[in-house]
Each structure stands twice: as C-alpha cells, then as structure tokens.
Amino acid sequence: MPADITNALPAIVQAPMLLNHVDGYVYPNEQNLIWSTLIVVYPYITGLVAGAFIMASLVRVFNVRALAPAYRLALLTALAFLICAPLPLLFHLGHPERCYEVMMTPHVTSPMAMFGFVYAWYIMAVLLLELWLEYRRDFVVWSETTTGFRGILYRLLTVGVYDVSPPALRLDERLSHAITIIGIPSAFLLHGYVGFIFGSIKANPWWGNVLMPIIFIFSAIVSGIALCVFIYMALNWIRRRPSDDACLDAMGKFLFYALTVDATVETLDWIHRLYQAEESVQVLKQLASGKLFYTLLIMQGCLGTLLPFVLLGSTQLFRDRIAMWVRRRFYFCSALLIVGGVLAMRWNVVIGGQLFSKSLRGFNSFKLEFAGQEGTLVSLVLLALPFIILAVFIKLFLPGDGKSTPHGEAEAAKA
Amino acid sequence: MNTSLSRRRLLSTLGRAIAGVATFSAARVAKAAVQKGFVSSQAPKNYDPTKHRWQMVFDVDKCIGCGHCVDACKTENNVPRDQSHFRTWIERYIIKKPAPGSDSPRGEVLVDSPNGGMNGFPDNLVPREEILKSFFVPKLCNLCEHSPCVQACPVGATFDSPDGAVLVDPNYCIGCGFCVQACPYGCRFINPDTRTAEKCTLCYHRITRGLKPACVEVCPTEARIFGDLKNPVPDDPIQAFIQKNKVFTLKPHLGTEPRVLYANLDKEVR
Amino acid sequence: MRRFKLPPQILRLVLLTIAIVASYSIARAWLTPASFHEYGWYRGDAIRELASRTPQYAGRKACAECHDDEVHKLAKGEHKTIGCESCHSAGQAHADNPDIKLPKPSDKDCMGCHQLLAGRPKFLKQITLKDHYTGHRCVECHVPHQPSEVP
Numbered sequence: 114m115p116a117d118i119t120n121a122l123p124a125i126v127q128a129p130m131l132l133n134h135v136d137g138y139v140y141p142n143e144q145n146l147i148w149s150t151l152i153v154v155y156p157y158i159t160g161l162v163a164g165a166f167i168m169a170s171l172v173r174v175f176n177v178r179a180l181a182p183a184y185r186l187a188l189l190t191a192l193a194f195l196i197c198a199p200l201p202l203l204f205h206l207g208h209p210e211r212c213y214e215v216m217m218t219p220h221v222t223s224p225m226a227m228f229g230f231v232y233a234w235y236i237m238a239v240l241l242l243e244l245w246l247e248y249r250r251d252f253v254v255w256s257e258t259t260t261g262f263r264g265i266l267y268r269l270l271t272v273g274v275y276d277v278s279p280p281a282l283r284l285d286e287r288l289s290h291a292i293t294i295i296g297i298p299s300a301f302l303l304h305g306y307v308g309f310i311f312g313s314i315k316a317n318p319w320w321g322n323v324l325m326p327i328i329f330i331f332s333a334i335v336s337g338i339a340l341c342v343f344i345y346m347a348l349n350w351i352r353r354r355p356s357d358d359a360c361l362d363a364m365g366k367f368l369f370y371a372l373t374v375d376a377t378v379e380t381l382d383w384i385h386r387l388y389q390a391e392e393s394v395q396v397l398k399q400l401a402s403g404k405l406f407y408t409l410l411i412m413q414g415c416l417g418t419l420l421p422f423v424l425l426g427s428t429q430l431f432r433d434r435i436a437m438w439v440r441r442r443f444y445f446c447s448a449l450l451i452v453g454g455v456l457a458m459r460w461n462v463v464i465g466g467q468l469f470s471k472s473l474r475g476f477n478s479f480k481l482e483f484a485g486q487e488g489t490l491v492s493l494v495l496l497a498l499p500f501i502i503l504a505v506f507i508k509l510f511l512p513g514d515g516k517s518t519p520h521g522e523a524e525a526a527k528a
Numbered sequence: 529m530n531t532s533l534s535r536r537r538l539l540s541t542l543g544r545a546i547a548g549v550a551t552f553s554a555a556r557v558a559k560a561a562v563q564k565g566f567v568s569s570q571a572p573k574n575y576d577p578t579k580h581r582w583q584m585v586f587d588v589d590k591c592i593g594c595g596h597c598v599d600a601c602k603t604e605n606n607v608p609r610d611q612s613h614f615r616t617w618i619e620r621y622i623i624k625k626p627a628p629g630s631d632s633p634r635g636e637v638l639v640d641s642p643n644g645g646m647n648g649f650p651d652n653l654v655p656r657e658e659i660l661k662s663f664f665v666p667k668l669c670n671l672c673e674h675s676p677c678v679q680a681c682p683v684g685a686t687f688d689s690p691d692g693a694v695l696v697d698p699n700y701c702i703g704c705g706f707c708v709q710a711c712p713y714g715c716r717f718i719n720p721d722t723r724t725a726e727k728c729t730l731c732y733h734r735i736t737r738g739l740k741p742a743c744v745e746v747c748p749t750e751a752r753i754f755g756d757l758k759n760p761v762p763d764d765p766i767q768a769f770i771q772k773n774k775v776f777t778l779k780p781h782l783g784t785e786p787r788v789l790y791a792n793l794d795k796e797v798r
Numbered sequence: 799m800r801r802f803k804l805p806p807q808i809l810r811l812v813l814l815t816i817a818i819v820a821s822y823s824i825a826r827a828w829l830t831p832a833s834f835h836e837y838g839w840y841r842g843d844a845i846r847e848l849a850s851r852t853p854q855y856a857g858r859k860a861c862a863e864c865h866d867d868e869v870h871k872l873a874k875g876e877h878k879t880i881g882c883e884s885c886h887s888a889g890q891a892h893a894d895n896p897d898i899k900l901p902k903p904s905d906k907d908c909m910g911c912h913q914l915l916a917g918r919p920k921f922l923k924q925i926t927l928k929d930h931y932t933g934h935r936c937v938e939c940h941v942p943h944q945p946s947e948v949p
Contacts, residue, residue: 552824556828559832564832569843569846569847570852571845571847575849592919593917593918594910594911596884596910600855603855603887603888604853622917647910648910648913651913651914651915651916656916661917664917664918684841687837687839689837689845690838695845695848697840697848699847700831700840729848731853732845732849733851733852734853734855737853739853739855742854745858745881746881746884747881748880748881748911749919750879
C-alpha cells in the first residue's frame with residue numbers, strides 16, 4: 114500500500130504495516146517526530162476552554178439573553194478542561210520534574226515561557242474568579258442547607274464571605290462584568306499564544322506565518338461553542354429535560370458565525386500560500402494532497418467544515434421551514450462534526466508540520482503507537498478526563514432540579 | 529489610645545517582615561554555597577569565555593564524503609549510535625544531467641545521507657553516466673548570530689556562550705523540544721537517553737583545552753577549518769579562507785545570520 | 799466622615815493576590831540557580847560543566863610526543879593533512895596508557911576515502927577495487943604514512 118494512504122489510516126489498522134521510512138530527503142535528525150499526539154491534545158483542550166469561555170462571555174458582556182441557560186455549564190466546562198490542560202505538556206516533557214523552571218526563570222523571548230503565567234492568570238484571575246462571583250450566593254445558600262462532605266466543600270468555597278445582601282450582589286455583578294471584559298482578551302491570549310508558538314517558528318513554512326494565531330483562536334472559538342452545544346444537549350438528554358429551544362437556536366447561530374469566520378481565515382491561508390507560491394509551496398501541496406489527504410481534506414475540510422457549514426447554514430437561512438426537531442439534530446451533528454474537525458485541524462498542524470522535511474525535499478512517516486509515552490491510549494485518557502471532572506462539577510454545582518439561580522434567570526426575575 | 533497600639537503593631541510587623549527577608553536571603557546564600565561545595569568541576573581552570581570567539585568554516589569542494597567526522601563526533605561526544613541522531617552529518621547532492629528534450633541546464637537533484645554519511649556513501653544510487661555534478665556538504669550547528677533556538681527556549685537551557693558557541697545545559701533542559709522545532713537547519717535532536725536537547729557544541733570540552741573539535745581533527749582533506757577569531761595563530765587557516773573565498777551561509781533569508789561559512793556552495797543546498 | 803469599609807469579597811481577593819504574589823516571589827528567589835545570570839539568561843555553571851567532559855581524541859601534537867618520526871614522515875607526503883586518529887581512531891586512552899593498543903587500520907579504512915565515488919574532488923586519487931589489484935592488502939604496495947613511497 115502506498116505510504117501516504119498507510120499513514121492516514123487509524124493506528125489499529127496501520128500497526129501491522131508500519132515501516133518508518135522516508136520519502137525523498139529529510140535531515141537525519143528530523144526522522145523521528147518529537148511532537149506527537151500529546152501536543153495535538155494540548156492546543157485542542159486550551160482551544161475548547163477559550164471557546165467555551167467566549168460563549169459564556171456572550172451572555173455577560175454582550176447580553177445575549179437566549180444563551181443564559183447554558184451560561185453556568187459553559188463556565189464549568191471551561192474549568193474542567195482548563196484543569197486538564199497542563200497534563201499533556203507534563204506527560205510530554207523529557208524532564209517533567211523540572212517543569213517549575215518555566216515559571217522560575219522564564220525566558221521572555223519564548224512564547225512557551227508565557228504558558229505558566231497566562232495559564233495562572235487565566236485560571237485564577239478570570240475563570241475561578243468569575244465562577245466564584247457567579248456562584249457565591251448559591252455557595253452561601255447551599256452551605257447552610259447541605260450537610261456532610263458537600264456542606265464542608267460549599268463552606269470552603271464561600272471563602273468566608275457570607276454577605277449576600279443586594280448591594281453585595283450588585284457589586285458581584287459589576288465585578289463579574291469587569292472580569293469578563295478582561296477575560297475575553299485573556300481567552301484570546303490563552304489560545305492565541307499557542308497559535309503563536311507555531312506561528313513564530315520561521316524554520317517551518319507550514320507553521321511560521323502571521324495567520325497561525327488567528328486561525329487557532331477562531332478554530333478554538335468554534336470548537337468551544339460546539340462543545341457547549343454537545344454537552345448542553347447531552348446533559349439535558351441524560352436528565353430527561355427539554356433543551357431550551359431559544360438557547361439552542363442562539364448557540365447554533367453563533368456557531369455558524371464562528372465557523373464562517375474560521376473557514377474564511379483558513380481558506381485565506383491556503384489561497385495566500387498558493388498565490389504567493391514560495392519555495393515551500395511544492396512540498397506543502399504534496400503534503401496536503403498526499404500524507405494529509407484524509408485528515409486535512411476529508412476530516413477537517415469536508416466533514417469538519419463544509420458539512421456543518423451546510424447544516425448550520427440551512428438552519429439560519431431556512432429556519433422557518435425546518436422544524437425544531439430537525440434543527441436539534443442538525444445542531445447536534447454539526448457540533449460533533451466540528452469537534453472532530455477541529456481535532457483533525459490540530460493534528461494537521463502539529464503532526465503535518467513534522468511530516469515534511471525542512472530541507473523541503475522529503476517526507477517522514479508517523480508511527481502512531483497505542484501504548485507508550487505519547488500513544489493513543491494516553492491521549493484518549495487525557496481527552497476523557499475533563500468530561501469526568503465536568504461530571505463531578507455538574508453533580509456538585511448544577512443541580513437538575515432548578516434550585517440554583519443562574520445568572521440569566523436572576524436577571525429575568527429582577528426585570 | 530488606638531493609634532499608639534496600631535503604630536506599635538505596624539512597627540512589629542514591619543520588623544518581623546525585615547527579619548524574614550534577611551533570614552531568607554541568608555538561607556539562599558548558604559544554599560548556593562553548599563551546592564557549590566558539591567559541584568566539583570573538571571573544567572579547564574584558566575578558561576575565560578569572553579576572551580575567545582570560535583569560528584568554523586567549510587570548503588565544500590574539499591569534502592570527500594568519507595564520514596570520519598561523523599564517526600569521530602559520535603565517539604567524542606557519546607552521541608547515540610542509531611541512525612536518527614547526529615550532531616554533524618554529511619549530505620551528498622547528485623545533480624543529474626537534464627532529461628532529453630528538457631529546457632533546463634541541469635536535471636533532477638537527489639540528496640542522500642545514509643546513516644548521516646558515517647560509513648561513506650553507496651556508489652550505485654545513480655548510474656555515473658547520468659550524473660552532471662555531485663558534491664558533499666558537511667552540516668552542523670550553524671552558530672547563528674540570532675539563534676532562533678535560543679530565542680525559543682522557555683527556561684534558558686540553551687544559550688549563546690560569550691565565546692561564540694551555542695550550547696545546551698543538559699541539567700536544566702526540560703526536554704520540551706521547542707528548540708528542535710525552531711532550528712531551520714535540523715541540527716538539533718532530543719537525546720533519547722538524557723531526554724534533553726542536544727546539538728553540536730564545537731566539542732566545547734576540547735576547544736577550552738586548546739584542542740580542535742574532533743571532526744576537524746579527523747577530516748583528511750581540511751574541508752573543515754576551525755579557529756579563534758580573537759586569537760588567530762600564525763598562518764591562520766580561517767583568515768586564509770576568508771581572504772580567498774566568496775562565502776555562503778545556509779538559508780540566509782531567515783535572518784538567523786549563521787556564523788558558519790561555506791565556500792563553493794551550490795544553489796541546491798538547503 | 800463616612801468610614802470606608804472594604805467589601806468582604808474585595809478584601810478576600812486582595813489578600814489572596816498578595817499571598818500568591820508573595821509566595822511566587824519567594825519560590826522564584828529560592829529556586830533560581832545561584833549561577834544563573836552570570837553571563838546571561840542561563841546557568842553560568844553550565845559552561846563549566848560542558849567544558850568538563852574528558853576528550854577521547856588526543857590530537858596530532860599528542861601523538862607526536864612519542865611517535866615523532868611517523869608524524870614527520872607524514873608531514874612530507876600527500877597524507878599530511880590527515881590527522882593520525884582519522885585512520886587510527888580515538889587515541890586519548892592510548893596516550894594516557896600506552897599499554898592500551900589502538901585497532902590497526904585495515905583495507906576498509908583505505909577504501910573509505912579512496913573508493914571511486916562521483917562527487918569526490920579530482921585531487922583525491924580514487925580507484926575501483928576490482929579494477930585495481932585484487933587479492934592483496936593495500937599496505938603490500940602502499941605506505942600509508944608516505945603514499946609516494948613503496949614498502
């Protein structure tokens with residue numbers, strides 16, 4: 114079987130045919146890929162965080178009332194994924210026991226050095242703070258009504274502040290508003306710096322261009338909103354509650370907008386490359402149509418972008434003529450397709466960028482192992498872990514009986 | 529009265545803070561002294577990195593592709609002997625004659641580097657009558673003036689030393705691999721045993737003792753030339769090279785300003 | 799005059815911020831290696847550690863200390879640019895303890911350079927073994943240290 118088809122097949126099929134061979138010429142040190150599936154998973158996770166937060170901020174800052182039912186879920190999703198974000202990096206490092214060096218002697222010329230600070234800033238000053246201000250009143254209420262371990266947890270989470278008088282809550286609102294405003298550029302920074310890590314590598318023509326951080330940010334937003342759609346619908350299905358149709362329609366609308374912008378920017382990248390036709394365009398064209406045919410053109414392009422675009426576009430254009438139950442299916446399918454498509458995009462960038470030689474004369478092959486430091490198993494566990502954490506959060510902080518007072522409902526009750 | 533109590537409390541807190549800072553600083557100095565006691569360095573005693581400026585140049589026309597340099601480097605620096613980790617390697621370029629009916633003056637270009645060129649090159653890759661031109665190019669760290677690898681390192685584990693070498697601190701490197709991605713010349717790798725980044729160090733442990741790098745030592749044709757710009761020897765080969773040749777660098781469009789110079793480089797070399 | 803009372807949320811957050819910044823500063827001061835910033839954004843000790851490795855190749859000057867006559871003969875012939883250890887492999891161990899013998903170069907070592915190969919410069923004499931003399935070792939007709947001489 115030709116190597117380019119072999120390399121695109123799933124690992125389980127590929128395993129017996131593995132031959133780490135090289136087409137053309139690659140520098141001897143390039144033959145082994147050093148950034149593997151873990152480095153695919155990391156931008157994927159931070160992208161989901163940034164996207165989920167942006168969706169939540171649509172409620173707080175842009176006053177999109179329709180999205181309010183999913184507000185708390187979006188924030189909790191962002192937190193669950195953010196907690197897991199450093200794990201792929203730790204697993205990947207040659208010396209994870211030295212990871213503290215990134216924060217102790219950060220080399221400020223390196224975008225990677227910014228990870229520790231951006232992550233710390235985002236988790237503490239944006240996400241946790243926003244969640245605390247949102248939930249503060251509920252923590253006070255719950256700490257008084259629940260007993261046992263959960264009661265202790267809620268008491269701890271109040272951080273000793275029990276003032277829930279109207280002036281205090283008004284202050285919470287103002288603070289929360291301010292933090293979300295800071296949070297939007299922070300979310301852009303959280304995932305933008307990841308895009309910059311790739312975009313700053315002038316040695317690699319697939320990575321090192323100006324559009325890379327922009328593409329990463331917009332694909333992050335798309336994936337985050339899609340994830341929220343998926344989780345919102347899945348959670349309601351598990352709890353046998355109806356999804357709020359207005360909320361779903363609003364999510365679908367923003368998902369469509371975000372997808373349009375993302376697709377435009379990614380297409381622009383390709384048009385620009387092909388038009389300028391620099392030296393690297395030959396090897397990159399061969400890469401896209403050869404080794405990356407299935408993951409780029411089929412999974413990312415057709416299934417991850419074009420098909421959701423058609424599905425979501427039809428719900429926008431023909432909303433009146435498409436029944437709600439059909440629209441719900443469309444939203445769910447589009448969300449799944451997009452979530453898969455964005456993972457394919459991360460794969461194409463990270464793995465794809467190492468599949469061709471910097472000598473521009475040849476191609477590597479990538480051997481995806483199942484077990485091993487950077488194998489499929491580890492990646493699957495790391496991708497599943499945020500969902501497990503989210504399940505715990507939902508159990509603790511999103512009671513299905515409507516006892517909590519999410520932001521939107523409280524606002525509506527006041528009005 | 530409230531104010532005197534609070535002023536006293538303020539002063540005592542301030543005093544305690546100053547005492548804490550002083551103890552902490554003393555503890556830091558003590559820790560550094562103790563650590564220094566445990567480190568016994570076998571570094572050459574009188575070597576001052578600011579008094580040297582190492583330079584490496586290549587004459588491509590003289591390289592015969594014997595691969596002795598690759599072998600010597602692996603021996604000298606304990607580089608893993610597998611086929612995918614090299615601090616230096618040789619590339620062979622074979623430029624074929626143009627295909628019949630083609631408008632180009634030169635034909636297809638083939639590049640190979642079997643095991644980095646360590647055991648030489650096979651003769652049978654292209655039939656001799658089809659070869660227009662062929663040559664060998666030694667490759668290693670280009671000692672960039674504006675190293676993208678140093679720029680990329682998140683912790684300060686790789687650096688430009690004052691004497692012109694670009695080095696990796698194996699006891700500080702976290703093994704993230706960013707520098708390996710950032711190097712346009714493919715001269716870096718992650719050592720599978722130490723799990724840190726590694727690259728040509730100009731045999732730093734040799735040049736600081738007045739010896740030449742191992743690859744220069746064993747090169748049979750003086751294709752590799754090494755010297756100290758700040759302390760040129762009489763009949764310095766570096767100066768002779770600079771005077772005689774028009775020089776090239778690899779990938780000049782990237783702005784890395786490599787200090788390694790090549791004479792007689794062909795346009796096909798990347 | 800109204801006493802300004804800090805809202806409890808703000809107070810908690812300010813205290814937390816101070817605590818976090820303080821612990822970060824302390825950690826950073828403690829965990830930064832002492833020799834860091836000696837020459838730049840790296841451990842100064844690294845330069846000394848990298849210079850501490852033991853050389854494996856001795857260099858021609860070291861060989862000349864005992865094998866002066868061979869080095870002199872070599873310097874007069876076509877092989878004058880070749881370092882001793884290029885053919886005789888790493889010699890520091892032998893220089894430290896002459897009882898340790900180095901492997902003897904074989905025909906493969908001669909052919910490693912002298913094999914006819916496209917791309918090798920014309921100043922290098924190259925042969926194809928089967929068209930040369932087969933069935934004899936190279937040193938039966940050639941003297942490596944004085945290539946123009948016969949044994």
